[in-house]
Every structure is written in structure tokens, then in C-alpha cells.
Amino acid sequence: MAAAANKLSRFNVTALALGLAFLYLPIVILIIYSFNASRLVTVWGGWSLRWYTEFFNDSAMIDAAWMSLRVAATSATFATLLGTLAAIALSRGAGFRGRTLFSGMLYAPLVMPEVITGLSLLLLFVAINAERGFWTVVIAHTTLTMCFVAVVVQARLGALDKSLEEVAMDLGCDPARAFLAVTLPLIVPSVAAGWMLAFTLSLDDLVIASFTTGPGSATLPIRIYSEVRLGIKPEINAICTLVVALIAVVIVVASLASKISDARGKSAAPL
Template identity: 85%
Template structure:
């Protein structure tokens, strides 16, 4: 029989539990209290950011009436959707190459170059892309920012998709090829449906990273193509306006929705991968 906890053991367990709860509360407060304050003050009726003047939707109306902010938000959405789609396509192909071609020549170099943006400082990445576009005499604007964000986010998509491919049973593709499918058709009919949730999660992660980026976009953007983070940063340098709180609250809500959907897709992908894994 297991020994019953003594009084000293109960005291230690209680103090440990209280310590864990206090640590968890402090951690959440450190992470999310500034965001909660920002969201609350986005409904402030006062023009002064630090003075509460009652509840109001005034600053949300100000945002939707600000054509410059709307253009910047639309620019960010277009860049994010386009770069995420391209990054998802290229990242998925790269993940398939790394998972299904373990012994091809140059695999180590290819893998290192693919994952380099994960550890490379964004300042270096942005500066190198700026020098490339200047050398090519490319006009900086929508496409240069899109290419830069694709370079940044493709490696994240590859990591997500490759982790799902590693959990799948390759004998499923081999069985499809034994039944007459060529490798491309076997991948499309068997493997792709199993990794679709991971592909979707990779797209959402790439979209979120693109929507949030400031450093690389500031190096590669041009006149008339400022993204929303650049516009917000330029406005904040002149002083924080209540309208900025409203804009940031909308961005937080959008990113929260994307993260929730990505997490759900990732869990679904994991469940399908485990069901398809060999016993």
C-alpha cells in the first residue's frame, strides 16, 4: 500500500501548488496585461491615451475613416495572402524533397539554406534583400515586399509540413503505386489529403508572420506601398493616438483567430498522422 502523506508533506505540496499558481498568474500577467490594457483603452472616449473618458467606439470609426490606414491595412492583407500562398507551395515542395529524398546529393546544403531564415537576424535578411533588389534595379513596392516575406516564411511552412510527413507511413504511397499509380498521382491521392491540415497550418503561420513583420518590410518597401506595421510605427513616433489602440486591437483579434484556426488544423493533422502511422 502507498504511504499516506504526512503533515509536512501536505504542507510542502500545498506551498508548491500555491507557488505554481502564483508563478503562472505572474507569467500570464507579464505576457497579457499590456495587451488587455491596450484593448480596454481602444474603447476610451477621451483623446488622451492615459485618461479614461468612458466607453466609446469613436476611434474605430476614426480608423475606418482614415484612408491612409485603410490602404496600409489592405496592403498588408494582400502581401500576407500572396506571400503565404507562395511560401506554402514552395515550403511544401521543400518538405517533400527533404522527407522523401534522404540521400540526394546536396541535401545538407539545401537543408541549411532552407532553414537559415529561422536563425538569421531580420536586419541582415532585410539588408541583403535590399541590396539584391538594388542590384537588379527592381522597383520596390508590392512584389519586393512579397518576395521578402516569402523568403522569411517559407522555412516555417517547411518545418510544419516536414514534421507531419515524418509521422506518415510511406507504405501507403507504395501500396498506391503497386496498384498502378505513378509517384505524382500516389502523392496527390494518398499523402496530400493527410497533410492538408499541416499545409493549412503552415499557410496561416506564414500569413501571421507576414502581417506582423516590420523590419524586413521597412527595407524592401517603396513609396506608396507601406504596410500596416510600418504605418503604425511612423504614427507612434509622433505620439500614441487612441486610434492606434483601435487598430492594434483589430490586428490582435485577427491574429488570434488565425492562431486558433492554425492550432485546430495542426491538431487535426497530428490525429490523422497518428492514425496513418505504422503500429
């Protein structure tokens, strides 16, 4: 009976195949046509790397890609620092006044439409007369991604045994030293996973960046969108393939870091 229940039926296999095709077939087609030698996007002209060469010779695209990487790395670092501190406050300070309001404000970007977030940040920057550019995009992306980091780190902190820190304090550590010596090494993989998630979300964002960017600070998604509006060029397929590859690597590394964090959390749990 159990063996029969574990077997995949024809219906389940078909549903799985259709689901995977719906999700990944467009990406696979994009990757294949990024190696198309023809200048016409829909006409196959043989295998070629010419459009990758075109991309690396396109200074405007390279500048936009470099801007996106800088923004993503900087905002992910700030989001990881602030999100980790917020997760610690919510996990270790369960009884402080205003906790519900704080958590609601922290997690608001999870459900807030990006158009609303981008418009509100734009109005803020205009009100304080801030020049829009690299740092305004970084602040906007930090606001967007900090809550995702907090969710990842708070989940890991919730799975750890608080008595580990108490034992360290009984042995003479103050609370800060106990956290740095005991808890932080156990949550480092989840912190790294949060950074990679924030990096990926920042690299992918178009809506919020389009509200908060300024002259000379266009990110790669904005540049790609402006190019596509004039017609899809084969070079765009090559650029998107490189972005997909980069994000895939980041996601794989984040998944591995999360599994390592799970294993450490279980090994640290009392028997």
C-alpha cells in the first residue's frame, strides 16, 4: 500500500511536467536564442556567441550592469545588518512595548505594492530635496529587502535554544559576548542566505528603481526595459541569460547556506 502511494501516477507526472514547462520553458527558449547567430530574434541562424561579444562591447550596458551590481551589493549589506538587528529584537525582546507596531512596519514591504513603495520614496526624496542617484536607489532597495532578511534570520533564531546563551552567561559572558560567541556562529548561514536573497531582489528590481533613480544611475533592468520598448534585440537575450545564470548561482548558494544553518540548528538543539 505504501509503495503504491509513493508511486507517481500518470496524472501527477503530467501535472508536474506542465507546471515546470509553464515556469521554465520561456527561460529555456531565451537562453537558446541568446546563442542565435541571426539578427532576427525569431529566426534561427545557427549557434554563435556574437551577441555576448556585442554586450561586452556595449559600454552603456556594461555601465548599467556595474551600477546594478554596486547597488545590489551595497543595499544587501545594509539590509542584512538592519534586518538581522530587527530579527534579534523581535526574537530576543518578546515583551518590549510597541513590538506589534514595529513588526507590522518591518514586514509592510512584503505585502505593499512596489508602485506604492516607489512613489512614497520618491515623494520623500523630493520633500527633503535629495538628489536622486546611486544612494537613493540603495536606500529604496534596503527598504524593500530588509524585511526578507528579517524573516530568514528570525526563523533561524526561533529554532535555536535560548538556554545556550544562558549557559554562556552563567560561565561569565555578558549578553553581547554570549550572542557573539554562541548564537552568531549558528545563524551565520541564515544571515548569508538573507544577504543573497536581498542581493537577488535588488538586482531584479525595476519598479522601485525607476522611481528613485536619477541621471547617470540607471540600473540594468531599467536599461533593458528602455531597449525592449524600441524592439527586442538579440543582445538583450544574451544579457538576460547572464542575469539568469548569476541569480541561479546566488539562489543555489543561498539554499546551501540555509541547509547548513538547519543542520547546525538541529545539532545545537538539546536532546
